[in-house]
Amino acid sequence: MAPGGEQAALRSTLETPSTTSGRRRLNRVDELPPFPEGWYFVASRESILRRKLIELTWLGEEIVVWSDRNGRICVAGAFCPHLGSHMGPTVGGVVRDGCLVCPFHGFEFDTSGACVATPNAPAPRAAKLKVYETREILGMIFAWWGIGGRPPQWDLPPEPPDGPEWSPMRSYTFRFRGHPQETAENSVDLEHLGYTHGYGDVEPVGTLSIDGAYLKSCFDFTSVRKIAGVIDILSDIETVTHVHGLGYSFVEIHEKTIGMDARMWVLGTPVDGTFIRLTLVTQAREIRKPRRFIVGLGFLPMKLRHRLMSRLLLLEEKRYVRQDVVIWERKRYRSPPRLCRADGPIGKFRLYCRQFYPEPTSQSRATAANSAQRFASGPGSR
Ligand code: FES
Numbered sequence: 001m002a003p004g005g006e007q008a009a010l011r012s013t014l015e016t017p018s019t020t021s022g023r024r025r026l027n028r029v030d031e032l033p034p035f036p037e038g039w040y041f042v043a044s045r046e047s048i049l050r051r052k053l054i055e056l057t058w059l060g061e062e063i064v065v066w067s068d069r070n071g072r073i074c075v076a077g078a079f080c081p082h083l084g085s086h087m088g089p090t091v092g093g094v095v096r097d098g099c100l101v102c103p104f105h106g107f108e109f110d111t112s113g114a115c116v117a118t119p120n121a122p123a124p125r126a127a128k129l130k131v132y133e134t135r136e137i138l139g140m141i142f143a144w145w146g147i148g149g150r151p152p153q154w155d156l157p158p159e160p161p162d163g164p165e166w167s168p169m170r171s172y173t174f175r176f177r178g179h180p181q182e183t184a185e186n187s188v189d190l191e192h193l194g195y196t197h198g199y200g201d202v203e204p205v206g207t208l209s210i211d212g213a214y215l216k217s218c219f220d221f222t223s224v225r226k227i228a229g230v231i232d233i234l235s236d237i238e239t240v241t242h243v244h245g246l247g248y249s250f251v252e253i254h255e256k257t258i259g260m261d262a263r264m265w266v267l268g269t270p271v272d273g274t275f276i277r278l279t280l281v282t283q284a285r286e287i288r289k290p291r292r293f294i295v296g297l298g299f300l301p302m303k304l305r306h307r308l309m310s311r312l313l314l315l316e317e318k319r320y321v322r323q324d325v326v327i328w329e330r331k332r333y334r335s336p337p338r339l340c341r342a343d344g345p346i347g348k349f350r351l352y353c354r355q356f357y358p359e360p361t362s363q364s365r366a367t368a369a370n371s372a373q374r375f376a377s378g379p380g381s382r
Protein backbone atom coordinates (compact mmCIF):
# COMPACT_ATOMS: atom_id res chain seq x y z
CA MET A 1 0.00 0.00 0.00
CA ALA A 2 1.22 3.52 -0.79
CA PRO A 3 2.73 5.55 2.03
CA GLY A 4 0.55 8.11 3.76
CA GLY A 5 -3.11 8.28 2.68
CA GLU A 6 -5.67 6.71 4.95
CA GLN A 7 -3.00 5.20 7.15
CA ALA A 8 -1.53 8.58 7.96
CA ALA A 9 -4.23 8.79 10.58
CA LEU A 10 -2.83 5.80 12.46
CA ARG A 11 -1.76 7.37 15.68
CA SER A 12 0.12 5.73 18.44
CA THR A 13 0.49 6.37 22.12
CA LEU A 14 2.42 4.40 24.66
CA GLU A 15 1.24 3.40 28.08
CA THR A 16 3.39 2.03 30.83
CA PRO A 17 1.18 0.91 33.72
CA SER A 18 2.30 2.24 37.04
CA THR A 19 2.91 -1.29 38.26
CA THR A 20 5.81 -1.64 35.79
CA SER A 21 7.48 1.60 36.70
CA GLY A 22 9.86 0.00 39.23
CA ARG A 23 13.35 -0.98 38.15
CA ARG A 24 13.11 -4.47 39.64
CA ARG A 25 13.24 -7.10 36.95
CA LEU A 26 11.38 -10.32 37.49
CA ASN A 27 11.96 -13.42 35.49
CA ARG A 28 8.33 -13.44 34.47
CA VAL A 29 8.47 -16.35 32.04
CA ASP A 30 8.45 -19.49 34.09
CA GLU A 31 8.43 -22.26 31.54
CA LEU A 32 7.72 -20.66 28.21
CA PRO A 33 10.70 -19.72 26.08
CA PRO A 34 10.64 -15.92 25.92
CA PHE A 35 10.50 -15.54 22.14
CA PRO A 36 8.07 -17.67 20.13
CA GLU A 37 8.93 -17.69 16.46
CA GLY A 38 6.72 -15.54 14.24
CA TRP A 39 5.80 -12.19 12.74
CA TYR A 40 5.79 -9.30 15.15
CA PHE A 41 4.63 -5.73 14.89
CA VAL A 42 7.41 -3.19 14.61
CA ALA A 43 5.79 0.21 13.96
CA SER A 44 3.29 1.89 11.66
CA ARG A 45 4.51 3.25 8.34
CA GLU A 46 3.16 6.62 9.38
CA SER A 47 5.34 6.73 12.50
CA ILE A 48 8.43 5.54 10.60
CA LEU A 49 8.00 8.31 8.02
CA ARG A 50 7.29 10.90 10.69
CA ARG A 51 10.20 9.96 12.97
CA LYS A 52 12.65 9.21 10.10
CA LEU A 53 14.66 6.71 12.17
CA ILE A 54 13.31 4.53 14.97
CA GLU A 55 15.28 2.44 17.45
CA LEU A 56 13.60 -0.32 19.41
CA THR A 57 14.30 -3.31 21.59
CA TRP A 58 12.35 -6.07 19.89
CA LEU A 59 12.51 -9.79 20.78
CA GLY A 60 15.73 -9.24 22.66
CA GLU A 61 17.35 -7.55 19.68
CA GLU A 62 18.24 -3.90 19.27
CA ILE A 63 16.87 -2.80 15.92
CA VAL A 64 16.65 0.33 13.78
CA VAL A 65 13.85 1.07 11.30
CA TRP A 66 13.72 3.58 8.49
CA SER A 67 12.34 4.16 5.00
CA ASP A 68 14.05 5.24 1.80
CA ARG A 69 12.54 7.76 -0.62
CA ASN A 70 10.71 5.02 -2.51
CA GLY A 71 8.91 3.88 0.62
CA ARG A 72 11.04 0.74 1.07
CA ILE A 73 11.21 0.07 4.78
CA CYS A 74 14.21 -1.56 6.40
CA VAL A 75 14.18 -3.28 9.78
CA ALA A 76 17.80 -4.02 10.70
CA GLY A 77 20.06 -4.86 13.62
CA ALA A 78 21.17 -1.61 15.24
CA PHE A 79 24.90 -2.38 15.49
CA CYS A 80 27.23 -1.28 12.71
CA PRO A 81 29.22 -4.06 11.00
CA HIS A 82 32.25 -1.73 10.85
CA LEU A 83 33.27 -1.25 14.49
CA GLY A 84 30.01 -1.89 16.25
CA SER A 85 28.46 1.49 16.98
CA HIS A 86 24.77 1.56 17.79
CA MET A 87 23.13 3.48 14.95
CA GLY A 88 19.90 4.58 16.60
CA PRO A 89 18.90 8.25 16.76
CA THR A 90 19.74 8.50 20.46
CA VAL A 91 23.37 7.72 19.61
CA GLY A 92 23.48 10.05 16.59
CA GLY A 93 22.41 7.79 13.71
CA VAL A 94 20.56 9.65 10.95
CA VAL A 95 18.88 8.92 7.62
CA ARG A 96 20.37 10.86 4.71
CA ASP A 97 19.07 10.45 1.14
CA GLY A 98 17.27 7.27 2.19
CA CYS A 99 20.43 5.71 3.70
CA LEU A 100 21.21 5.06 7.34
CA VAL A 101 24.41 6.87 8.34
CA CYS A 102 26.44 5.50 11.25
CA PRO A 103 27.40 8.11 13.85
CA PHE A 104 30.88 6.66 14.46
CA HIS A 105 32.69 6.82 11.07
CA GLY A 106 29.92 7.72 8.64
CA PHE A 107 29.38 4.41 6.82
CA GLU A 108 26.11 4.55 4.85
CA PHE A 109 23.66 1.67 4.42
CA ASP A 110 20.76 1.36 1.99
CA THR A 111 17.48 -0.41 2.77
CA SER A 112 18.84 -3.75 1.48
CA GLY A 113 21.39 -3.53 4.31
CA ALA A 114 24.37 -3.05 1.97
CA CYS A 115 27.08 -0.54 2.79
CA VAL A 116 27.02 1.88 -0.16
CA ALA A 117 29.50 4.57 0.89
CA THR A 118 32.07 5.58 3.47
CA PRO A 119 33.55 9.08 3.83
CA ASN A 120 37.08 8.33 2.54
CA ALA A 121 37.22 4.89 0.95
CA PRO A 122 35.16 2.55 -1.20
CA ALA A 123 32.41 0.76 0.72
CA PRO A 124 33.59 -2.66 1.98
CA ARG A 125 31.37 -5.30 0.41
CA ALA A 126 31.38 -7.45 3.51
CA ALA A 127 29.87 -4.66 5.60
CA LYS A 128 26.19 -5.68 5.62
CA LEU A 129 23.47 -5.05 8.14
CA LYS A 130 21.46 -7.88 9.62
CA VAL A 131 18.14 -7.24 7.88
CA TYR A 132 14.79 -8.73 8.97
CA GLU A 133 12.14 -9.82 6.47
CA THR A 134 9.11 -7.51 6.62
CA ARG A 135 5.42 -7.53 5.70
CA GLU A 136 2.95 -4.65 5.62
CA ILE A 137 -0.75 -4.84 6.44
CA LEU A 138 -2.70 -1.60 6.05
CA GLY A 139 0.30 0.50 7.03
CA MET A 140 1.37 -1.75 9.91
CA ILE A 141 4.91 -3.05 9.51
CA PHE A 142 5.75 -6.54 10.80
CA ALA A 143 9.07 -8.36 10.81
CA TRP A 144 9.88 -12.03 11.09
CA TRP A 145 11.82 -13.36 14.08
CA GLY A 146 13.04 -16.93 13.54
CA ILE A 147 14.75 -19.30 15.97
CA GLY A 148 18.49 -19.06 15.34
CA GLY A 149 17.79 -16.44 12.66
CA ARG A 150 16.03 -18.89 10.33
CA PRO A 151 13.83 -17.44 7.53
CA PRO A 152 10.00 -17.21 7.58
CA GLN A 153 8.32 -20.61 7.98
CA TRP A 154 4.81 -19.29 7.20
CA ASP A 155 3.24 -16.04 6.11
CA LEU A 156 0.88 -13.38 7.40
CA PRO A 157 -2.56 -13.22 5.73
CA PRO A 158 -3.32 -10.81 2.88
CA GLU A 159 -4.54 -7.33 3.78
CA PRO A 160 -8.25 -7.25 4.63
CA PRO A 161 -10.35 -5.09 2.27
CA ASP A 162 -10.03 -1.41 3.07
CA GLY A 163 -11.62 1.71 1.60
CA PRO A 164 -13.22 5.05 2.42
CA GLU A 165 -16.06 3.32 4.27
CA TRP A 166 -13.56 2.31 6.94
CA SER A 167 -12.55 4.87 9.53
CA PRO A 168 -8.88 5.84 9.94
CA MET A 169 -7.05 3.35 12.13
CA ARG A 170 -6.47 4.28 15.73
CA SER A 171 -3.95 2.58 17.93
CA TYR A 172 -2.73 2.38 21.47
CA THR A 173 0.27 0.56 22.93
CA PHE A 174 0.56 -0.92 26.41
CA ARG A 175 3.85 -2.07 27.90
CA PHE A 176 3.88 -4.54 30.77
CA ARG A 177 5.44 -7.75 32.07
CA GLY A 178 3.95 -10.50 30.00
CA HIS A 179 4.26 -13.06 27.23
CA PRO A 180 2.51 -13.05 23.82
CA GLN A 181 1.22 -16.60 24.33
CA GLU A 182 -0.54 -15.52 27.50
CA THR A 183 -2.13 -12.48 25.85
CA ALA A 184 -3.17 -14.52 22.79
CA GLU A 185 -4.70 -17.19 25.05
CA ASN A 186 -7.35 -14.60 25.95
CA SER A 187 -9.07 -15.18 22.64
CA VAL A 188 -9.97 -18.76 23.63
CA ASP A 189 -10.31 -18.26 27.39
CA LEU A 190 -14.09 -17.86 27.30
CA GLU A 191 -14.63 -18.09 31.04
CA HIS A 192 -12.63 -14.96 31.80
CA LEU A 193 -14.74 -12.92 29.36
CA GLY A 194 -17.66 -13.08 31.74
CA TYR A 195 -15.77 -13.24 35.01
CA THR A 196 -13.10 -10.59 34.40
CA HIS A 197 -14.77 -8.36 31.81
CA GLY A 198 -18.46 -8.78 32.58
CA TYR A 199 -19.59 -10.03 29.15
CA GLY A 200 -22.92 -11.84 29.13
CA ASP A 201 -24.13 -14.98 27.31
CA VAL A 202 -20.69 -15.91 25.98
CA GLU A 203 -21.30 -18.62 23.39
CA PRO A 204 -18.66 -20.29 21.23
CA VAL A 205 -19.78 -20.62 17.60
CA GLY A 206 -18.55 -23.81 15.99
CA THR A 207 -15.25 -25.29 16.99
CA LEU A 208 -11.84 -23.79 17.08
CA SER A 209 -10.13 -24.44 13.75
CA ILE A 210 -6.40 -24.74 13.23
CA ASP A 211 -4.52 -24.86 9.96
CA GLY A 212 -0.77 -24.68 10.48
CA ALA A 213 0.03 -21.29 11.99
CA TYR A 214 -3.56 -20.08 11.50
CA LEU A 215 -6.15 -20.44 14.24
CA LYS A 216 -9.75 -19.26 13.99
CA SER A 217 -12.14 -18.90 16.88
CA CYS A 218 -15.68 -17.48 16.87
CA PHE A 219 -17.92 -16.53 19.73
CA ASP A 220 -20.93 -14.35 20.49
CA PHE A 221 -21.64 -12.36 23.61
CA THR A 222 -23.80 -9.56 24.94
CA SER A 223 -22.81 -6.45 26.79
CA VAL A 224 -25.07 -3.77 28.16
CA ARG A 225 -22.29 -1.48 29.24
CA LYS A 226 -22.55 2.14 28.26
CA ILE A 227 -19.54 3.41 26.36
CA ALA A 228 -18.10 6.60 27.82
CA GLY A 229 -21.23 6.72 29.93
CA VAL A 230 -23.30 7.77 26.91
CA ILE A 231 -24.07 5.06 24.39
CA ASP A 232 -25.06 1.47 25.08
CA ILE A 233 -23.85 0.26 21.74
CA LEU A 234 -22.01 -3.00 22.34
CA SER A 235 -25.11 -4.96 23.11
CA ASP A 236 -25.16 -8.05 20.89
CA ILE A 237 -21.84 -8.96 19.37
CA GLU A 238 -20.47 -11.61 17.03
CA THR A 239 -16.72 -11.96 16.81
CA VAL A 240 -14.41 -13.93 14.58
CA THR A 241 -10.79 -14.00 15.70
CA HIS A 242 -8.04 -14.87 13.24
CA VAL A 243 -4.75 -15.69 14.96
CA HIS A 244 -1.58 -15.96 12.87
CA GLY A 245 1.11 -16.85 15.34
CA LEU A 246 1.44 -15.20 18.72
CA GLY A 247 2.14 -11.68 17.45
CA TYR A 248 -0.88 -11.17 15.20
CA SER A 249 -4.56 -11.46 16.14
CA PHE A 250 -7.23 -9.90 13.96
CA VAL A 251 -10.76 -9.69 15.36
CA GLU A 252 -13.79 -9.04 13.16
CA ILE A 253 -16.64 -7.59 15.19
CA HIS A 254 -20.28 -7.38 14.16
CA GLU A 255 -22.82 -5.64 16.37
CA LYS A 256 -26.15 -7.13 15.39
CA THR A 257 -28.71 -4.70 16.74
CA ILE A 258 -27.23 -1.64 15.05
CA GLY A 259 -25.63 -3.43 12.13
CA MET A 260 -22.18 -2.05 12.83
CA ASP A 261 -18.98 -3.68 11.62
CA ALA A 262 -15.68 -2.99 13.29
CA ARG A 263 -12.34 -4.70 13.51
CA MET A 264 -9.43 -4.78 15.83
CA TRP A 265 -5.86 -6.00 15.75
CA VAL A 266 -4.19 -7.21 18.92
CA LEU A 267 -0.44 -7.24 18.38
CA GLY A 268 1.72 -8.62 21.18
CA THR A 269 5.46 -8.11 20.75
CA PRO A 270 8.09 -9.35 23.20
CA VAL A 271 10.57 -6.66 24.17
CA ASP A 272 13.31 -8.37 26.14
CA GLY A 273 12.00 -11.64 27.59
CA THR A 274 10.29 -9.88 30.49
CA PHE A 275 8.22 -7.05 29.05
CA ILE A 276 5.95 -7.01 26.04
CA ARG A 277 4.31 -4.26 24.06
CA LEU A 278 0.66 -4.89 23.26
CA THR A 279 -0.71 -2.69 20.50
CA LEU A 280 -4.45 -2.39 19.87
CA VAL A 281 -5.58 -1.02 16.52
CA THR A 282 -9.26 -0.33 15.76
CA GLN A 283 -11.33 0.58 12.73
CA ALA A 284 -15.10 0.87 12.25
CA ARG A 285 -17.15 0.80 9.07
CA GLU A 286 -19.58 3.55 8.08
CA ILE A 287 -23.05 3.04 9.48
CA ARG A 288 -25.38 4.20 6.74
CA LYS A 289 -28.67 2.96 8.11
CA PRO A 290 -28.45 2.09 11.77
CA ARG A 291 -30.89 -0.71 12.57
CA ARG A 292 -31.87 1.13 15.68
CA PHE A 293 -31.64 4.65 17.04
CA ILE A 294 -28.36 5.38 18.74
CA VAL A 295 -28.29 8.25 21.19
CA GLY A 296 -25.97 11.00 19.98
CA LEU A 297 -25.08 9.44 16.64
CA GLY A 298 -27.95 11.04 14.74
CA PHE A 299 -26.44 14.48 15.29
CA LEU A 300 -23.16 13.53 13.66
CA PRO A 301 -22.39 13.78 9.96
CA MET A 302 -22.10 10.31 8.41
CA LYS A 303 -18.33 10.69 7.94
CA LEU A 304 -17.77 11.22 11.63
CA ARG A 305 -19.92 8.37 12.90
CA HIS A 306 -17.51 5.56 12.16
CA ARG A 307 -14.60 7.60 13.50
CA LEU A 308 -16.44 8.04 16.75
CA MET A 309 -17.28 4.33 16.82
CA SER A 310 -13.65 3.36 16.28
CA ARG A 311 -12.60 5.73 19.03
CA LEU A 312 -15.19 4.34 21.43
CA LEU A 313 -14.21 0.78 20.58
CA LEU A 314 -10.57 1.56 21.35
CA LEU A 315 -11.57 3.22 24.60
CA GLU A 316 -13.61 0.19 25.62
CA GLU A 317 -10.93 -2.31 24.62
CA LYS A 318 -8.28 -0.35 26.52
CA ARG A 319 -10.43 -0.70 29.61
CA TYR A 320 -10.67 -4.47 29.08
CA VAL A 321 -6.92 -4.80 28.50
CA ARG A 322 -6.20 -2.89 31.71
CA GLN A 323 -8.31 -5.46 33.55
CA ASP A 324 -6.22 -8.22 31.94
CA VAL A 325 -2.86 -6.52 32.54
CA VAL A 326 -3.32 -6.67 36.30
CA ILE A 327 -3.69 -10.45 35.97
CA TRP A 328 -1.03 -10.98 33.29
CA GLU A 329 1.66 -9.10 35.17
CA ARG A 330 1.46 -11.30 38.24
CA LYS A 331 0.37 -14.67 36.87
CA ARG A 332 2.47 -17.81 36.50
CA TYR A 333 2.30 -19.96 33.43
CA ARG A 334 0.71 -23.29 34.37
CA SER A 335 1.54 -26.37 32.37
CA PRO A 336 -0.50 -28.44 32.48
CA PRO A 337 -3.34 -26.16 33.59
CA ARG A 338 -6.03 -27.80 35.72
CA LEU A 339 -9.05 -26.98 33.59
CA CYS A 340 -12.77 -27.31 34.21
CA ARG A 341 -15.57 -28.18 31.77
CA ALA A 342 -16.67 -24.57 31.31
CA ASP A 343 -13.26 -23.46 30.04
CA GLY A 344 -12.78 -22.66 26.39
CA PRO A 345 -10.49 -24.79 24.19
CA ILE A 346 -7.34 -23.85 26.06
CA GLY A 347 -5.73 -27.27 25.66
CA LYS A 348 -6.18 -27.11 21.89
CA PHE A 349 -4.72 -23.60 21.85
CA ARG A 350 -1.65 -24.76 23.76
CA LEU A 351 -1.08 -27.57 21.27
CA TYR A 352 -1.31 -24.98 18.47
CA CYS A 353 1.33 -22.86 20.24
CA ARG A 354 3.94 -25.63 20.32
CA GLN A 355 4.90 -25.06 16.68
CA PHE A 356 6.27 -21.62 17.60
CA TYR A 357 8.95 -23.12 19.83
CA PRO A 358 10.93 -25.38 17.52
CA GLU A 359 13.98 -27.12 18.95
CA PRO A 360 16.58 -24.39 19.42
CA THR A 361 19.83 -24.75 17.58
CA SER A 362 23.07 -24.28 19.51
CA GLN A 363 23.40 -20.89 17.79
CA SER A 364 20.00 -19.67 19.00
CA ARG A 365 20.81 -20.89 22.53
CA ALA A 366 23.96 -18.77 22.51
CA THR A 367 22.03 -15.75 21.17
CA ALA A 368 19.38 -16.11 23.87
CA ALA A 369 22.03 -16.44 26.59
CA ASN A 370 23.85 -13.32 25.35
CA SER A 371 20.61 -11.43 25.17
CA ALA A 372 19.60 -12.47 28.71
CA GLN A 373 23.02 -11.42 30.01
CA ARG A 374 22.82 -8.04 28.30
CA PHE A 375 19.40 -7.31 29.76
CA ALA A 376 20.33 -8.50 33.23
CA SER A 377 23.02 -5.84 33.47
CA GLY A 378 22.10 -3.28 30.81
CA PRO A 379 20.08 -0.07 30.93
CA GLY A 380 16.27 -0.08 30.79
CA SER A 381 14.75 -1.40 27.60
CA ARG A 382 12.49 0.65 25.40
S1 FES B 1 31.24 1.84 13.60
FE1 FES B 1 29.85 2.47 12.10
S2 FES B 1 31.02 3.51 10.67
FE2 FES B 1 32.42 2.79 12.12
Ligand SMILES: [Fe+2]
Pocket residue numbers: 186192196197320324
Ligand atom coordinates in the same frame (compact mmCIF):
# COMPACT_ATOMS: atom_id res chain seq x y z
FE1 LIG C 1 -9.32 -10.40 28.41
